Amino acid sequence: MTAILAINALCLSFGGQQVLDDVSLSVQPGERLALLGHNGAGKSTLFKTVLGFLRPSSGTVAVAGRAPGSNAAREAVNYLPEVVSFQRNLSGREVLSYFSGLRGTPKAEVSDLLARVGLLDAADRAVGTYSKGMRQRLGLAQALIGAPRLLLLDEPTSGLDPVSRHEFYEVIADAAVRGSAVLLSSHGLEEVQDKTDRIAILARGRLTAEGTLAELAQEAGLPTTIRISAKPGAADDLHGEFGGRRVNGCRLDLDCAQGAKVDLLARLGRHHDKLRDVEIAPPGLTDIYRHFSRMSPAEDQI
Amino acid sequence: MSTRIGTVFGQELRQARRNLWVILATAVLGLFALALALFGAGQGSGLKVDVLTLTAVSLATLSVYLIPLIALLMSYDSISGEVERGSLALTFATPVRRWEVFVGKLLAQTVAVCVAILIAFGTVGCIIGFLAETSRDGVSAWLRLMLSAGGLGAIFVGIGLMLSALTGRTARAAAAAVGVWLLLVVLYDVALLGAIMAAGEGIFATHVFPWLVIANPADAFRLYNLAMIDAAPVAGIDGLSQTLPFPPVAALAALGLWLVVTIAIGSARTKRIVP
Numbered sequence: 001m002t003a004i005l006a007i008n009a010l011c012l013s014f015g016g017q018q019v020l021d022d023v024s025l026s027v028q029p030g031e032r033l034a035l036l037g038h039n040g041a042g043k044s045t046l047f048k049t050v051l052g053f054l055r056p057s058s059g060t061v062a063v064a065g066r067a068p069g070s071n072a073a074r075e076a077v078n079y080l081p082e083v084v085s086f087q088r089n090l091s092g093r094e095v096l097s098y099f100s101g102l103r104g105t106p107k108a109e110v111s112d113l114l115a116r117v118g119l120l121d122a123a124d125r126a127v128g129t130y131s132k133g134m135r136q137r138l139g140l141a142q143a144l145i146g147a148p149r150l151l152l153l154d155e156p157t158s159g160l161d162p163v164s165r166h167e168f169y170e171v172i173a174d175a176a177v178r179g180s181a182v183l184l185s186s187h188g189l190e191e192v193q194d195k196t197d198r199i200a201i202l203a204r205g206r207l208t209a210e211g212t213l214a215e216l217a218q219e220a221g222l223p224t225t226i227r228i229s230a231k232p233g234a235a236d237d238l239h240g241e242f243g244g245r246r247v248n249g250c251r252l253d254l255d256c257a258q259g260a261k262v263d264l265l266a267r268l269g270r271h272h273d274k275l276r277d278v279e280i281a282p283p284g285l286t287d288i289y290r291h292f293s294r295m296s297p298a299e300d301q302i
Numbered sequence: 303m304s305t306r307i308g309t310v311f312g313q314e315l316r317q318a319r320r321n322l323w324v325i326l327a328t329a330v331l332g333l334f335a336l337a338l339a340l341f342g343a344g345q346g347s348g349l350k351v352d353v354l355t356l357t358a359v360s361l362a363t364l365s366v367y368l369i370p371l372i373a374l375l376m377s378y379d380s381i382s383g384e385v386e387r388g389s390l391a392l393t394f395a396t397p398v399r400r401w402e403v404f405v406g407k408l409l410a411q412t413v414a415v416c417v418a419i420l421i422a423f424g425t426v427g428c429i430i431g432f433l434a435e436t437s438r439d440g441v442s443a444w445l446r447l448m449l450s451a452g453g454l455g456a457i458f459v460g461i462g463l464m465l466s467a468l469t470g471r472t473a474r475a476a477a478a479a480v481g482v483w484l485l486l487v488v489l490y491d492v493a494l495l496g497a498i499m500a501a502g503e504g505i506f507a508t509h510v511f512p513w514l515v516i517a518n519p520a521d522a523f524r525l526y527n528l529a530m531i532d533a534a535p536v537a538g539i540d541g542l543s544q545t546l547p548f549p550p551v552a553a554l555a556a557l558g559l560w561l562v563v564t565i566a567i568g569s570a571r572t573k574r575i576v577p
Contacts, residue, residue: 051395053576071397079395085387089320094313101309102396142392 002065003028004076004150004181005050010059012049019045021205022059025183029149032172032182034192037202038293043185044082046202047154050183051079064149075103078148082155084139088128092119092138095127096145105146113141117171133164140168144175151175153184157191169195189213189285201292209292213285220291222283223255226264234274241271250276306398310406311413318376318414327372327415331422334368335361339430354430354440355531358447361423362527365451366520369415370458370487376411377462378479379472381572386472391577401569404467408460408565415455423448443531453557454523460564467571490518512547516556526553 003026012020020042027033037043048054050061052069063073086095096110114120117137127135136156143151153172157165173195176182186192192199199216201209209216230238230250239246242264244254256264261280268278318324335357342356381404384390393403427444430436465478498511516522529550 048576051391053391053394071399074395074397077395079392081388081391083388084392085389087317087389090313090316094316098309098313099392099396101312102306102393102398104305104397 003062004064005183006060006062007046007050008060008062010046010049010061011057012045012054013057014045014054019205020049020056023202023205023207024059025200025207025210027150027181027183029181030176030179031198032176032184032196034196034199035183035185035202036187036189036192036199036289036293037185038187041202041293042205043202044154047079047081047152047183047185050152051077076149077152078143078145078150079152080139080143080154080156082158084135086127086135086138089126091124091126092130092134092141093123095138096141099142099145103146109145113144116144116174117141118167133160136160137164137168140171144171147178148175148180151180151182151184153182155185155187158187165191189289193285201289203293213288216292217283217288220283220288221257222287222291223257224261224283225281226254226256226261226268227279227281228252228254228268228275229277229279231274231276238271238274242267307402307406307409310393310398310403311410314380314407314410315413318411323376324414324418327376327418328421330372331365331368331418332425334364335423335426336429338364339426343430343434351531352437352440353434354427354436355443357426357430358440358443359528359531362447362524365447365454366524367487369419369451369454370483370520372418373411373415373455373458374462374479374483376414377407377459378466378475380407380411380463381466381575382470382472382475383466385470385575385577388577390575394575394577400573400575404463404569404572405565408456408463408568411459411463412452412456415459416452419448419451419455423451439531443527446530447527450523450526450554450557453554453561454519457519457557457560457564460561460568464564464568464571467568467575470575486518487520491521494521508547516548516553519557519560522553522556522560526550526557529553 005025005027007023007025010020010023011018023042023046025033035043035046045054049056050063050068052067052073061068064076066072066076090098092114093110096113097107100107100110111120111123114123117140119134119137119141122130122134127138130138136159140153140156143153151172156172157168160168172182172184182196184192184196189199193213198210198212200207201216209219211219227247228238228244228251230252232250235246235250235252238252242252242254244252247253254264265278268275338360339353339357342353342360345356381390384393394400423444427448431441461482462479465482466475469475469478494511494514497514498507501507501511515525525546529546
């Protein structure tokens with residue numbers, strides 16, 4: 001199967017600053033790839049390069065085998081920008097008819113799309129009266145016009161409540177089932193967990209990780225934290241025995257690798273008279289994300 | 303191609319209507335035309351021309367100020383505003399060609415200006431024709447005025463869009479539009495008058511000056527309308543209309559050239575916008 005989007009060793013500098021540095025990615029038809037990164041990590045720049053708005057300094061981008069921004073590439077790609085503002089005095093239906101006209105798709109599709117994103121009732125109201133969630137869903141409907149081969153969604157769910165967010169991802173999953181390749185950006189792993197097939201993490205313009213969530217967790221190899229609450233006066237003894245980090249007078253955090261967990265718990269069991277409680281915290285999604293997106297330990301403290 | 307231009311055209315025309323541009327422009331043009339008609343009717347009996355011709359002459363002079371202003375106001379933020387709002391990025395991501403966006407916007411706003419001119423001048427023309435005696439010359443002068451005013455509107459819509467594409471920012475586009483209006487409509491004439499007075503009779507007055515006048519679309523429009531009326535009571539630069547070294551239609555050709563140039567520059571510049 002050939003990739004709809006193939007990015008190879010892409011570099012892009014902007015005003016003397018390296019915004020994208022040696023980025024390579026590919027997305028297959030029907031696949032959903034989440035691109036994670038902080039504000040300013042280069043996500044929007046990557047999208048604008050794929051759209052052909054910005055030119056790479058070096059490296060190549062191919063959309064459906066064509067140069068980004070070429071007529072054939074623009075026919076294959078649909079885009080939802082991070083900030084979308086439609087003309088306030090047009091109705092949702094008029095906005096979709098406009099984009100449908102530009103893409104040369106049948107007008108009959110418009111009502112179907114409005115229904116898919118749940119906007120059929122508000123279709124003939126002015127966009128100015130829409131809530132943020134409704135405007136975002138209209139943006140998504142716009143991005144689904146003409147069964148796109150590649151969907152570029154730049155932070156599509158930022159500012160949406162959890163229910164709308166869930167519905168949003170259902171529409172995206174549906175589009176992927178219909179054969180669209182999806183590249184979407186987001187701020188956090190929690191959000192895209194179970195919602196995308198693969199994850200790529202961009203930090204300061206460099207791709208620091210790429211794979212499924214399980215692969216990322218394994219690659220990160222982060223320790224499990226065991227949180228101990230000691231009985232009064234016993235904390236010092238435990239600290240002496242096990243080391244670890246003192247949190248306060250009676251609490252102690254121990255880090256241990258995946259394989260050493262059971263062993264450590266067995267050793268702790270021998271000191272059960274000094275323990276009040278033990279809590280096991282496996283590395284969370286936030287920890288994994290921070291592991292791949294941090295550049296220096298100092299930054300991680302923020 | 304035609305569907306995509308048609309789509310941009312339809313959307314843009316709908317905007318012009320919803321933003322009340324057409325109604326506003328019609329009202330302004332209509333009121334001024336009516337005022338000039340009443341003024342012309344008041345003094346018309348003393349002159350050998352009919353009221354319609356007289357009003358066409360004075361309206362041509364006033365239109366030089368009003369129509370470019372209306373056209374520039376309608377167009378100056380059409381592209382830069384969309385760049386700032388982010389909606390142009392969506393449009394440019396579709397298969398539409400950049401020049402099609404420029405031409406579609408130009409056509410729609412030109413139609414909006416022309417509709418305003420047609421309704422305003424058409425209505426006032428009918429009122430004059432109904433109330434006062436009208437000659438065939440008067441009717442043709444009035445029709446020429448309406449047609450060439452549409453052309454003038456198209457050029458300044460083109461200039462406004464071109465500035466919008468060149469600057470890419472609404473604030474800068476507004477400043478540029480005001481500057482261009484002042485330059486072409488006001489200062490150009492003053493500078494030319496100064497030059498002709500300094501140069502006096504000679505090669506400049508007979509061979510260079512007329513070309514300089516039709517090089518400016520606003521002056522070309524006025525010159526065309528006045529030169530076609532034999533009995534027009536004119537003065538100043540407009541006095542030139544009686545001693546032209548070329549047929550008045552050349553002024554129309556100058557207008558056409560302006561339109562082509564603004565479309566060419568505007569389209570080329572729209573291609574280079576990073577939305």
